[in-house]
Amino acid sequence: MPGASDSGPSTSSRESATPCARKKVHFGNIHDAVRAGDVKQLSDIIERGASINEADILHKFTPLHWAAHSGSLEALIINGANLASQDDRGCTPLHLAATHGHSFTLQIMLRSGVDPSVTDKREWKPVHYAAFHGRLGCLQLLVKWGCGIEDVDYNGNLPVHLAAMEGHLHCFKFLLSKMNSKTQALKAFNDNGENVLDLAQRFFKQNILQFIQGAEYEGSDPKDQETLAFPGHVAAFKGDLEMLKKLIEDGVININERDNNGSTPMHKAAGQGHIECLQWIIKMGADSNITNKAGEKPSDVAKRFAHLAAVKLLEGLQKYDIDDENEIDEHDIKFFLRHGVEGSTDAKDDLCLSESDKTDARMRAYKKIVELRHMLEIAESNFKHLGGITEEDLKQKKNQLESEKTIKELQDQLEYERLRREKLEGQLDECRAEVDQLRETLERIQVPSFAVEDDSSCESSKEKKRIKKKVSSGGVFVRRY
Template identity: 25%
Template sequence: MMAGIKPPDVVDKHVRESSDLYKAAEANVFADAQAAITAGADVNTANLQGVTPLLLAVKNNNAQLVQLLLKAQADVNLVSADSSPLHEAVRTRNAALLEVLLGAKGNVNLMSDGKSPLHVAIQENFGDVVDVLLRKGGDPKLKSAVGATSLHFAVIAGDRAMVEKFVTSSGSLNEQNKNGKTPLHIAAEKGNIDAIKVLLNAGANTNVKDTWGRLPSECGKITAFKMISEHKPGMKYEYVTADDEETDDKKKVDDKKKKK
């Protein structure tokens, strides 16, 4: 037999043990996974979609199995058809496990399904996970497959605090995605008045046209249209807080009582 080529029985055993490891990870059974690794399983074995035992362990929030696989040299940066161990740690909002993966040479800016872990964390509005990723070197200027920046994703998520975080740190206030849309276009489309206020207060350009020649003011409903089209440089907008809304509601009730 030629040097370097394993006998058929050895190859069959390796495939079998690797399959056993995948099944154990899928079933979330630590003891079976440990036995398969001890027997020589390939820790980076994957199904047809590229899903590895490590990705499954992260998805199942099994920190013990994750540590076992990492100790056996599982590759943190292997990407499946639509995810990766890092992206799954973000989706399950497991900041501690995410830190473990990043500490095992995980690429904080790894792209999967056209998005970085930071893009996913912002989209899910997981502030604690966003903070971990930024602290570990997540790039807020990195674009997704469709040209969206962190600020685009923050506007899509709709949380004002998240928009405020990235309006200053991303350096992409007027950046356009592949459809020519700036964050202000997106905010107008979604009717997100708070996001529009944040963007305008930060100096967003109201005259950028998208691929179809539309201004941000032409992408929204009447409130967004008026706010953007009537905006002048230097104008600042205040935000209505939950307490303000509660006070306004109470005032309306008191006024009704006085009229009776």
């Protein structure tokens, strides 16, 4: 078949995939092009007739397997690739992406609808591979997509057993925190009668032993702790910011108070991802560098429980500081050199590309974003013209209904106040009329009394005159004849 080869990876591909700065190499088959992440040559090989699902003889890997193995994200975006294809061990591309820690590649395949719980011949699921190889990012992603962490393999091993036997402490902590019962998880036995403690002892994993034996183990349920002794920790765990403020501002507790495990309220809030509590605690001057008995800072606890927002807040992660006034120029190579991030959260060196290849890949990705946005705008426009209602329209309609409801309530309130004012004004008019009536009545009562007073004053004056005449003294006149 043109463009295909029955052999495994060629010498040219091995030479070209290893050094970061390499000359342009022409690949002999589709598998080598995928392993090297060369999208242009991959497209050319497919156009020449190579099958996208053809497996090589050595590993029984399809091109999609190699893409998952090396983290070649762009190589996956090809129509017709079979995401469910298996190699001779029953591994799908999903298993390989989880094994090698390519969480970005894994996410693309999960979004395409592939089953996250597919098993290989050993009944291992992708979550078992991620736990066994210590791929925390892939493990968190698989759990988020509903992959069961309490499923066993053909030996009865849970993912937590595999993480314990390999000494992957962060994966072990994460799995333990997501189990329904931590006590049962620690005591669960596999088909050989071994629990996580036995496996850690057999494989000399001292970090797991210290964790299990109580050097760090910190129950995530505050009911298991002395609730009355550490009310601030309970408030921080529950995200009760008002209670936490009251306790600290009233001086009941110290903001850096430690519990029996050496954890502060910041550790508790970080473990549950309570951003508002964390922001207030940081504002109050809490120390974010305090470690608990396990040697974990609050940011480490946030990482363990996969609270990315809390991690960014505590560590001050700000990978990109782009001025909003600066527009992206797709022809400006410096932009893609400055802002590019290669690889994934778990694996960064499986696919080693030159700087020019990385820049070209980022430019292609950005152009694809612009193209997809343009297509999305066209699709939304067509959808609206055909009578469809977009999410934005639904939000606007919802906001409009809420606004109309608020206006109606305010209008009803205004009408009620108007009627109440009219009623009060009517009562005021009645009171004024009654006051006027009482004033007139009072005036009528007061007029006769004035007349009586005048008469009495006249009589008294006459009486006084009489009295004066009687009292007056004078000589006696004698008539003489």
